[in-house]
Each structure stands twice: as C-alpha cells, then as structure tokens.
Amino acid sequence: AQGVTQPEKLLSVFKGAPVELKCNYSYSGSPELFWYVQYSRQRLQLLLRHISRESIKGFTADLNKGETSFHLKKPFAQEEDSAMYYCAHLTNTGFQKLVFGTGTRLLVSP
C-alpha cells in the first residue's frame, strides 16, 4: 500500500540547533512528495514540494530513493518554526490524492 510514515510525534530542540523531521514513504514508481505546515492558530499550508527542489524559510527536503525518505531539514532552528509538520504523498492509482502522514510537532525552545 502507498503511504508515508512520520515516526516522531514530537521533536523538541533548542533555538539554533539543527532540525531533521523524518518522513519515509512506501511507493512503487516516482513519488511526488510534499511537506505541509500548520502554525498555531493558522491554517494548514504547503511548505515545499520535492519537484521544486526549493528552500522555504530555510527548510529543505531531499528525496532519497535508496532510503525511500523525504526528511525535512533546517540547519538552525528558530522559535517561529514551532508548528505541526505533515509529510504528504500524491498517489498515482485511480484518483490522485494526497495521503498524509500522522504529523510531527516541532517545538523550538529559546
């Protein structure tokens, strides 16, 4: 079955520390993967997608087909990065839909 796994429910780091939010996918073919973020009292929004190979708010995510991973990384965490992060994958069977992971809450302490 196609899906994404986020093994950590909570990740707590200090300001300035590196951050890596893990996401592994199970998929046959070329996956299309995304990271969505939900800040406190704000709506869920797209952070980045692997096809763009972009860096948003200092975050990057590289697709590693060998490890079937799409981890979200930032070298120096900021307090405003505290939020809920969801990894999502676009399926390719029948109706293409987003399948979300269970989410990881990132807490950045001063």
Add this chain to the structure above:
Amino acid sequence: DGGITQSPKYLFRKEGQNVTLSCEQNLNHDAMYWYRQDPGQGLRLIYYSQIVNDFQKGDIAEGYSVSREKKESFPLTVTSAQKNPTAFYLCASSPRTGLSNQPQHFGDGTRLSIL
C-alpha cells in the same frame, strides 16, 4: 481576500442529529476536498469533488454526505450514522485534482463535538 471559508468554527451535535459544515471558496478552484483530522492520525480524506455536480467517496466516507451544486460551495453533512464524529474537519480546494504543481489550499477548520 481570496481563500477558503469554513463555518462554523465550533459545532456541537446531539445524539441522532445531522449537522452540516459549510465550506466556501472564492479561488475559482474546480476541486474541493473534506478531511478529518484526529490526534495521532494525520488527515484522512472523507469526500472529494473534481467538478460541479460530481463527488466521490474518499477513505472514510461512511456516515458522511456531501453535495456540490455550486463551484464555490462544498458542504459536508455529518449524519447520525457517523458513530465517532468528534474531530477537526478541514476543507481544501485546488485548481484541479491530482496535479503536483497545483497544491491544495486549506480552510481554518471546524471542530465538531458531541453533546
């Protein structure tokens, strides 16, 4: 402002009662979606609509119903058949379905609780 508006923000349901959650978008998007968000379970797709007058069941459609009579509106009814309705409900839209360069835009959500 363009965007998605969900109402109400909080909703309470009595036993045996149907309730309807509103979702309106002024983004001129063809596709609309309803998700349910539970702690520790991420977002699960309830229903989606690719175009007006068409909708399809998602992964957890039992106990829910929708309609898509207008492009900008996609209301979700939580029926009495839904035995565990307490959750946070998110509506989303995208220009079309299934295209990775057309991400989904989300509303602020409605929190439904049982009295």
